[in-house]
Amino acid sequence: MxxxxxxxxxxxxxxxxxxxxxxxxxxxxxxxxxxxxxxxxxxxxxxxxxxxxxxxxxxxxxxxxxxxxxxxxxxxxxxxxxxxQLTPTEAQEYGIYIEDYVLKPITHRELYDAIEHVLSRRQAIKSDMDMARQSGFDTEIISEYARLSKSIDVNKRLMKILETTYNFNDSKARVSDEISRAIKSMEMNIKFQESRLQQIKGELSGSPQPK
Structure with missing residues (x-):
């Protein structure tokens, strides 16, 4: 339990x-x-x-x-x-520390789903890390894999909240330049992280480099 x-x-x-x-x-x-x-x-x-x-x-x-x-x-x-309501500044400053951001009011099912998502993601990353260690991969690349896997998922969820909050996809909605820049910055950061994660996954799917 x-x-x-x-x-x-x-x-x-x-x-x-x-x-x-x-x-x-x-x-x-x-x-x-x-x-x-x-x-x-x-x-x-x-x-x-x-x-x-x-x-x-x-x-x-x-x-x-x-x-x-x-x-x-x-x-x-x-x-x-x-x-x-989440702000872009908060998303950028605290996204690295949190697992998710859930708005009240919330239903039982939404709460359970959010918790289970966090716990299952955590377990999946841990299992991947254990397998990589057993295969003899370097600790640094395993840690980077874990950090990026969590960060990408969290930031994508935060992005959805921001897009909904500021009606970013609504052409009629007025979004300040500061908020627009912050959201674009997050989008670019996610793409960069995804590219790096794919590179790491490719390395982990092969054989460990000799030390």
């Missing part, structure tokens, strides 16, 4: 998501703010953290940074679950 830490400064919201998750067969731990989340992580290692952004006095992004700065907690997957 997977354990999920739910973090929100609203007890009502925490209770709602705890109920939803337990109904879906997950074990839950509740934290009613960023500071409590950090304290709980000193003794509990969940399989995933659902983290709200709009909290006080420590918001979700600040909490995320503290989680990722700590070697003991940096590898715990974090899914941002919030009513706050």
């Amino acid at each position: 997977f354990t999920i830490l739910v973090v929100d400064d609203s007890p009502f919201i925490v209770d709602v998501f705890v109920t939803m998750l337990e109904r879906g067969g997950y074990r839950t731990v509740a934290a009613y703010g960023g500071e409590e989340c950090i304290e709980i992580l000193k003794t509990v290692t969940p399989d995933l953290i659902l983290l709200d952004i709009m909290m006080e006095p420590v918001d979700g992004w600040q909490t995320l940074e503290r989680i990722k700065e700590n070697p003991a907690t940096k590898d715990i997957p974090v899914l941002m679950l919030t009513a706050k």
Whole structure:
């Protein structure tokens, strides 16, 4: 059974998501703010953290940074679950740290699907890494493969959110130059990462280079 830490400064919201998750067969731990989340992580290692952004006095992004700065907690997957619309700046700055960004309100099925996507992607990447290690490939290229595999998937999901938020594909919608540049930059970065990932996959499908 997977354990999920739910973090929100609203007890009502925490209770709602705890109920939803337990109904879906997950074990839950509740934290009613960023500071409590950090304290709980000193003794509990969940399989995933659902983290709200709009909290006080420590918001979700600040909490995320503290989680990722700590070697003991940096590898715990974090899914941002919030009513706050994602901005291109946030997508570029925090995309490397998060597993997904899910907007409230959300149905039971949407929540379960988001969690299962994160956990299954994580397991698939781990299996690929284990196979590559067993085949004798270099640690650096295996780590790069894992980083790119996750980053591309996360950034594509963030791009979909941004395109929906700013009606980017609607010719009648007015999008500021700054937002347009940021989204184009993300698109170019994804294409670059995909090209590099394909190159790495080609290397991993062959034989390890002698050291």
